[in-house]
Amino acid sequence: MTDPFAEYRLAEPFYPSAFAWRAGMRLAGVDEVGRGPLVGAVVTAAVVLDPARPIDGLADSKKLTPARRERLATAIRERALGWALGRAEPDEIDRLNIYHATHLAMVRAVEALTIDVDAVLVDGNRSPTFACPSEPVVKGDGRVPAIAAASILAKVARDAEMVVLHRRYPRYGFDRHKGYPTAAHLAALREHGPLAEHRRSFAPVAACYESQGPESQESGRD
Numbered sequence: 001m002t003d004p005f006a007e008y009r010l011a012e013p014f015y016p017s018a019f020a021w022r023a024g025m026r027l028a029g030v031d032e033v034g035r036g037p038l039v040g041a042v043v044t045a046a047v048v049l050d051p052a053r054p055i056d057g058l059a060d061s062k063k064l065t066p067a068r069r070e071r072l073a074t075a076i077r078e079r080a081l082g083w084a085l086g087r088a089e090p091d092e093i094d095r096l097n098i099y100h101a102t103h104l105a106m107v108r109a110v111e112a113l114t115i116d117v118d119a120v121l122v123d124g125n126r127s128p129t130f131a132c133p134s135e136p137v138v139k140g141d142g143r144v145p146a147i148a149a150a151s152i153l154a155k156v157a158r159d160a161e162m163v164v165l166h167r168r169y170p171r172y173g174f175d176r177h178k179g180y181p182t183a184a185h186l187a188a189l190r191e192h193g194p195l196a197e198h199r200r201s202f203a204p205v206a207a208c209y210e211s212q213g214p215e216s217q218e219s220g221r222d
Contacts (some may be wrong), residue, residue, distance in 0.1 A: 025118040025119055026048060026081070026115070026116065026117045026118045026119075027048065027049075027117065027118065027119055027120075027121060027146055028046045028047065028048050028082075028110060028113065028117040028119070028120045028121070028146065029046070029047050029048075029049070029120075029121050029123075029140070029144055029145070029146025029147035029148070029149060029150045030044060030045070030046045030047075030106050030109060030110060030120055030121070030122045030123065030147065030150050031044065031045060031061075031122075031123040031140070031141055031147050031148075031150040031151035031154055032044045032102050032105060032106065032123070032154060033061070033151065033154040033155045033157075033158045034154075034158050034179070035098050035102055036180055036181070037178060037179030037180050037181075037199075038179055038180070038181050038185065038189070038198055038199055038202050038204055038205055039090070039165070039172075039174070039179040039195065039197050039198045039199065040090065040158070040161060040162065040165065040179050040197055041087040041088060041089050041090065041093075041105075041158070041161070042087065042088050042093060042098065042101055042102050042105050043085060043086070043087050043105065043154045043157050043158040043161070044085065044086040044087065044102070044105040044106045044108070044109040044150070044154055045083065045084070045085050045086070045109055045149075045150040045151070045152075045153035045154040045157070046082075046083065046084050046086070046106075046109040046110045046112070046113055046120070046150060047076060047080050047082070047083045047146050047147075047149040047150045047153060048080060048081040048082040048083070048113065048115060048117055048146065049079075049080055049081065049145055049146045049149060050079055050080060050081045053079040055072065055075050055076060055079055055145075055149065057072060058072065058145045058148040058149055058152070059141075059142065059148055060141040060142045060148060060151060061141065061148070061151040061152045061154070061155035061156075062141075062151075062155075063142075064152070066159070069152050069155060069156050070156060072149075072152050073152050073153055073156040076149045076152060076153055077153070080149065081115060082113045082114055082115040082117075083113070083149075083150075083153060084109050084110070084112035084113045084114070085109055085112065085153065085154070085157055086104075086105040086106060086107070086108030086109030086110070086111075086112060087105050087108065088101035088102065088104050088105040088108075090196075090197060090198065090199045090200075092104065093199050093201065094199055094200050094201040097201070098199075103126075103128035104128075106122060106128050107128050107129075107130060109150075110130050110131075111131075117132060118132060118133075119132055119133045119134060119135070120132060120133070120134040120135075121134070121135055121136075121137050121140060121144050121146065121147055122134060122135070122136045122137065122140065122147075123136075123137060123139075123140035123141050123147045123150075123151065124136050124137075124138065124140070125138050158178070159178055162174045162175060162178045162179055163175050165179075165197060169195060171188055171191075171192055172185065172188045172189075172192065172195075173185065173188060181202075181204055186204055189204060189205065189208055190208065193208055193212050194208050194209065
């Protein structure tokens with residue numbers, strides 16, 4: 001019997017169970033990038049791959065070199081049946097918390113698709129509520145090609161935003177650490193203070209506001 005899900009798998013077997021699957025379903029894979037950084041938006045992507053135009057080399061974006069991610073991102077945008085980005089900004093992260101803001105960004109990515117989908121597969125152990133059935137897939141970016149493609153688009157998009165932010169505020173080194181709480185980022189945060197783009201609810205940023213006062217928000221600006 002032909003496996004109707006073979007086109008959606010990468011490595012480990014994955015068998016959808018939360019709803020009735022059928023061959024030929026139009027499936028969107030969804031993933032996020034940016035839950036851990038101290039600055040910037042959390043960025044998500046939704047991708048509907050075209051089984052007739054396969055893309056070799058799809059994998060978890062974290063396991064790919066930047067050059068490889070860029071090449072694959074171009075291929076995904078050219079060959080996918082549909083793709084879209086979603087995001088939640090720092091003020092939304094602070095208001096909702098990172099978990100709920102990430103789910104909001106995922107919903108926005110799916111809603112931004114210009115084609116209808118039958119179901120959504122989400123990387124992780126929980127799925128937001130979409131307008132269609134959905135199911136979480138643990139380590140999905142290494143198991144489901146559409147999720148891997150989404151992780152690549154989201155990573156490329158967010159990294160590009162960090163490069164732009166670096167050009168505005170070079171003292172923080174965003175081009176290197178992409179906003180994650182590395183030793184260099186924490187040192188710059190302590191020396192120059194948080195920017196408006198920093199997430200105030202994250203502990204290292206909150207600590208800077210407590211120690212330096214509200215005026216520190218503008219201290220990093222040139």
